[in-house]
Amino acid sequence: MKLYGYFRSSAAFRVRIALNLKKLDYESAFIHLRRGDQRQPGFLGVNPLGLVPAIETDDTVLTQSLPIIEYLDETYPSPPLLPPDAKDRARVRALAAIVACDIHPINNLRVLRYLLRRLGHDEAAVETWYNHWIAEGFTALEQLLAGDNRTGRFCHGNTPGLADIVLVPQVFNAHRYQSLDLAPYPTIVRIYRTCLELAPFAAAHPDRQPDREP
Amino acid sequence: MKLYGYFRSSAAFRVRIALNLKKLDYESAFIHLRRGDQRQPGFLGVNPLGLVPAIETDDTVLTQSLPIIEYLDETYPSPPLLPPDAKDRARVRALAAIVACDIHPINNLRVLRYLLRRLGHDEAAVETWYNHWIAEGFTALEQLLAGDNRTGRFCHGNTPGLADIVLVPQVFNAHRYQSLDLAPYPTIVRIYRTCLELAPFAAAHPDRQPDREP
Numbered sequence: 394m395k396l397y398g399y400f401r402s403s404a405a406f407r408v409r410i411a412l413n414l415k416k417l418d419y420e421s422a423f424i425h426l427r428r429g430d431q432r433q434p435g436f437l438g439v440n441p442l443g444l445v446p447a448i449e450t451d452d453t454v455l456t457q458s459l460p461i462i463e464y465l466d467e468t469y470p471s472p473p474l475l476p477p478d479a480k481d482r483a484r485v486r487a488l489a490a491i492v493a494c495d496i497h498p499i500n501n502l503r504v505l506r507y508l509l510r511r512l513g514h515d516e517a518a519v520e521t522w523y524n525h526w527i528a529e530g531f532t533a534l535e536q537l538l539a540g541d542n543r544t545g546r547f548c549h550g551n552t553p554g555l556a557d558i559v560l561v562p563q564v565f566n567a568h569r570y571q572s573l574d575l576a577p578y579p580t581i582v583r584i585y586r587t588c589l590e591l592a593p594f595a596a597a598h599p600d601r602q603p604d605r606e607p
Numbered sequence: 608m609k610l611y612g613y614f615r616s617s618a619a620f621r622v623r624i625a626l627n628l629k630k631l632d633y634e635s636a637f638i639h640l641r642r643g644d645q646r647q648p649g650f651l652g653v654n655p656l657g658l659v660p661a662i663e664t665d666d667t668v669l670t671q672s673l674p675i676i677e678y679l680d681e682t683y684p685s686p687p688l689l690p691p692d693a694k695d696r697a698r699v700r701a702l703a704a705i706v707a708c709d710i711h712p713i714n715n716l717r718v719l720r721y722l723l724r725r726l727g728h729d730e731a732a733v734e735t736w737y738n739h740w741i742a743e744g745f746t747a748l749e750q751l752l753a754g755d756n757r758t759g760r761f762c763h764g765n766t767p768g769l770a771d772i773v774l775v776p777q778v779f780n781a782h783r784y785q786s787l788d789l790a791p792y793p794t795i796v797r798i799y800r801t802c803l804e805l806a807p808f809a810a811a812h813p814d815r816q817p818d819r820e821p
Contacts, residue, residue, distance in 0.1 A: 441754070442747045453694050457708070460700035467693045479681045480667050486674035494671070498712040503743075507736070518726070525721070533656045540655070 395420040395449040397439065400602035402426060403497060403562035404458040405446040409602075410558045411462045413593030415469045419448075423604035426502065459493055462555060474554045485549045488537060488556035492563045496530035500566070524573040527563070531578045534560075538580040546587055553588060561588050565599065609634040609663040611653065614816035616640060617711060617776035618672035619660040623816075624772045625676045627807030629683045633662075637818035640716065673707055676769060688768045699763045702751060702770035706777045710744035714780070738787040741777070745792045748774075752794040760801055767802060775802050779813065 396412065396419050398405030412419050424430045424445050431443040440447040440454055448455045448464075455461050466474045475482045498504070500523050508514045508522060538544045548556035564585040567573050575582050588594045599605060610626065610633050612619030626633050638644045638659050645657040654661040654668055662669045662678075669675050680688045689696045712718070714737050722728045722736060752758045762770035778799040781787050789796050802808040813819060 441750055444747075450694075455694070455697045455701065457701040457704040459708075460697045460704055463700060464693055464697040467696065479678055480664075480669070482681065483669045483674045483678035486677060487669065487671040490671040490674055494673075494708050494712050498708050499718060504713060507739070512726070512728070512732070514726070522721070529717075533658075536655055 394418070395422055397422045397424050397436065397447040397449070398445050398602075399424050399426045400599040400605045402445050403566055406562035406565070406597055406599060407458045407558050408446045408448070408461050409597035410561065410594055411465050411474065413597055414472060414474065414553065414558070415465055417465070417469060421603070423602075425604070459489065459555075459559075462558065466555075472552065474558065476549060476554070481543065481549065484541075484543065485554055485556045488534065488548050489559040491530050491534050491537075492559045495533075496526050496563060497566075499526045520570045520572060523570060527567050527573060528577075530563075531567070531575075531581055535578045535581055538584070544580065547584055553591065553594070557584060557588050557594075561585055561594055608632070609636055611636045611638050611650065611659050611661040611663070612816075613638050613640045613659050614813040614819045616659050617780055620776035620779070620811055620813060621672045621772050622660045622662070622675050623811035624775065624808055625679050625688065627811055628686060628688065628767065628772070629679055631679070631683060635817070637816075639818070673703065673769075673773075676772065680769075686766065688772065690763060690768070695757065695763065698755075698757065699768055699770045702748065702762050703773040705744050705748050705751075706773045709747075710740050710777060711780075713740045734784045734786060737784060741781050741787060744777075745781070745789075745795055749792045749795055752798070758794065761798055767805065767808070771798060771802050771808075775799055775808055 424436055448461050505519050508519050545551040547553045638650055660672055662675050719733050722733050759765040761767045
């Protein structure tokens with residue numbers, strides 16, 4: 394199994410955590426997104442969409458981080474990343490979707506570039522935009538986590554799962570501008586810290602990747 | 608089961624299609640998003656996040672369209688909305704994610720309002736933005752659909768499933784400004800038309816909802 398990723402891509406960060414939690418060996422290919430490697434023929438031959446993360450197996454290429462993680466969970470069931478009960482699974486997937494659908498896509502590199510280059514905004518306007526969508530999503534997420542007794546040491550109970558996998562890279566991103574106050578989100582910050590004490594999360598951190606840059 | 612929705616919300620549109628495909632009876636509550644019903648105490652008592660769609664069951668409230676649809680598929684397995692093979696499931700979920708993560712959130716009402724009200728752009732700039740992200744996503748989706756022999760009458764094979772459920776409301780949205788040329792996406796348009804010939808899709812259409820407006 395080969396993972397095409399980039400140290401700073403939070404979608405790739407999610408997949409690295411899932412692979413580590415499952416203790417799966419994988420080979421890495423580094424696609425430098427800021428330099429444009431994703432649009433070079435080499436990578437387009439693997440994934441014509443030019444997106445990371447992508448997982449290459451013997452006979453197929455899988456794309457999109459959450460579908461990849463669901464695939465890993467179905468194919469390598471131990472340890473499970475989703476709880477057994479259908480309503481609990483819906484809860485965990487909804488927590489993950491608040492980050493993966495309601496925050497992350499709006500703050501993605503290509504969107505920030507559109508604001509800067511095509512709409513002519515300055516970095517300060519982009520920073521306000523970036524922090525705004527994280528604050529919107531984290532307000533919702535904090536409420537769902539703090540107000541539900543199914544929340545434990547992790548987002549759901551006392552073992553890490555899909556929601557934690559998606560949360561950690563987003564909290565890492567929230568530090569980008571150092572101007573977002575995380576004090577209103579104590580449950581989120583607590584879970585983030587708890588996760589990073591675990592080897593599968595710590596080893597997946599952007600600062601620990603071979604392709605990292607200052 | 609009660610669905611909190613809004614005729615024009617494409618996330619609610621997805622859930623209506625899934626409920627219809629499963630032939631599940633449900634009660635409807637209409638939350639007028641443009642008027643701000645989602646921020647009124649009545650609805651916030653049900654879903655503190657103020658988001659539609661939400662599904663209320665006897666003992667819980669489920670949010671986020673894709674987690675709701677996965678829940679329905681796990682709880683009411685017939686007809687299945689995902690194929691049995693794990694790699695095929697990953698494909699269908701990835702097709703759905705291109706719309707649900709890479710297109711729809713960036714064109715959501717709250718984002719368009721931010722561009723208009725906070726960044727002071729005019730409707731023409733918003734129209735260009737809106738069409739840009741659909742074109743980006745549809746280019747990827749068309750390639751994945753046209754270049755894979757698992758595509759059939761529908762996104763995956765010859766029965767409708769999760770990817771079709773997510774695709775149809777997005778194609779409906781693509782008509783919003785009538786300035787987006789859909790000719791480069793013949794497979795997408797073909798599948799959209801095929802779906803709308805089916806009663807579960809047609810009955811879920813915004814124009815057929817009791818809360819519709821001109």
